[in-house]
Amino acid sequence: MQCPFHGFSWKLDGSLGHVPARWDFEHVDDSQWSLPEVKVGTWGGFVFINPDPNCVPLDEFLGALPQHFARWDMEGRYIQGHVCKVVRANWKVVQEAFCESYHVGGTHPQAVPYLGDVNSQVDIWDTFSRVITPGGTASPLLAWEPSEEDILRYMLDIRVDEETFVSLAPGQKARAASAAAARERWRPVVGDLVDEWSDAEFIDNIDYTLFPNFHPWGAYNRIVYRFRPNGDDHTTALHEIFLLAPFSGERPMAAKTTYLGPDDSYTEAAELGMLGKVFDQDGFNMPMVQKGLTQTAKAGSTLATYQESKVRWLHQLLGQWVGE
Template sequence: MTGTLPQAREDRSPGASYQDLVAADTREVPKFLTIETEPDYGVADIPAHFYWSREIAALEKEKIWLRTWQFACREELIPNIGDTEVYDIAGISVLIVRTAPDEIKAYYNACLHRGRQLREEAGNVHELRCPFHGFCWSLEGELAHVPAAWDFPHVNGENFRLPEVAVGTWGGFVFVNLDPEPEPLMDYLGVLPEQLDRWDFEGRYTQAHVAKVLPCNWKVAQEAFMESFHVVTTHPQLLQGIGDANSQYDAWDNVSRAITPRGTPSPHLTVQPTEQEIFDAMMGLGLDDAPVMTLPDDARARSVIGAATRKKMHDSVGDFAEELSDTECVDTFFYTVFPNFHPWGAYNRTCYRFRPHGDDPEQSVMECLVLSPFLGERPEPARVRWLSLEESFVDAHDLGPLARVFFQDEYNIGWVQKGLHTMAQNKPGVTFGRYQETKIRHFYHVYRRRLGV
């Protein structure tokens, strides 16, 4: 590819836009990928103290963590009656239980006697018995046994039923909401199901699940994964095959989307690569590595990789692979559902979750799941692997080539948290870009409305 790339509009980066690439696709592109919204959330700074204030963290707990739908676990982890999972958020523990083949319940994970957590980890049980004194409930939350019942005449089945937490499912994900009167889950998810259902998230299995405690606020952590603006500096090895600054950003209600085109060069490059160089970059080749294949003179890297991906996807999605457009095979679609759920679209397989670590506003938990399609019998899902303080994401070999990319992001965010305190001595707010950081601005649009700040 040579010459000057087109510039469609002055408020966007030069180069081919995502919609330009869609128009040249060799297959029919799903309609929702041809939609481009025009989000505009202004240019105001975001107060830096949002990232460390204990008062803000307390507001988040009250207005967000106790009031919004959150991804708690994958349904595949609790396939059998009596299977349990534990989801902890902001000092609150939720116990998720499979109570019937077609029913999942969730309870506040605490004994009503002295408050001892009922379960600390996943497992299969036939009852919910407190390990401290033996108070016991059925899987349905009904009081089943009171030790030394003669000493508890004031305890009965009516006033000692386990308090429930609202549960909903979509796409193989289990969601919980601690609000006593939550809005319906599907209303909350908005456009997400109609866009992601095409890629059958229910028909996925957890191939890998890695978690790590990070030295930063949960918002700092997730913001590193909500834009492609950082690619030019943090992931320079990707530039020949990624249109980072040509990403498209969209937003609807609680959902935002970014689409970063691949198989097209970064507009930051001063010398435009050939299609062969674009292809080699997407294959992850170094300067001294032999090409995987030599492209014909008239071939486009996007089309070649699209065709190869369709062929490979037959093994996991069958004949549906032939319906996939080039963009679905090549590009990166990363969605965010407020406040902390980040599934990637098409078959990129990545899914993130970010949470506060207990009640410390300057620590967080980052989790990465690899959700892979399959045919035939469902493979066993991977259990979460916690990285130690001494380990980094580069040690998470089960994440494959993504481990190196996550390590590059992980390296930055602790320094962001530290630098925010320094910056705030002279500049009280964080300055985000108007467009390239749209997803972050959309997040704060919803966040500030919910918190009233």
């Protein structure tokens, strides 16, 4: 690797290689002039890097997270889709928009008939957290009471003049019917293993966050988010969505990345399907939240809320991280 400025070069192991006019650098101790190193660890098919040479080993940092995912075999999946979008908001603002369900009623009102947004359970561990939002159940904030068929129709985005393509058996709940449909969808790929999986694993949103920026969804949801600063610009960020799917037989090729600019709609990434429209609703908010950060502040506005426990936890850890 060669520096384009004066032509110093380094070997692939990071040690110092060639120094032009070496005689002029008698003071240089080669062992002190290696390239910066990062610590590397792997889990679940993911590679983690940490620029802090004194960081704890990844296994220790992950704590019980691998046990939580042991049942779901992240390593046995392939990249079915990968989208990377520039968002006009700080990377912390962007991940806040994707780590809780309290915003569903305001931002995604179409989901309220089938998503128990504020009935979510939020759990915080040391370096990771989780929110479980029950699917196939109505939000307690909904002003009317949907029937089981209503729940199913909203869930499947079926219009008033369209037939329901998943039917309810007498007395069957929407939750059970949609879990049964999902189970059959996965059966050709993973076989009868699907019979061991609970309805909750198919229907609920089980969204984990590993500090500081990694969000693998639990169970058989394919979503994994990663949020990163966009270079040195603190007012924009990279929102990455990986769709990780199980496969049978030979591992399929990983999908090519779809790059989206700040003015592109998430719907331009066809691989996101219905999620594209949902993410556009989140995308409408984030630049305004960013703008708001520089305008006013309400002290302690999320200090006590249960719904925003994950956001509070993220900021508490970030505070410790930067030495506040």
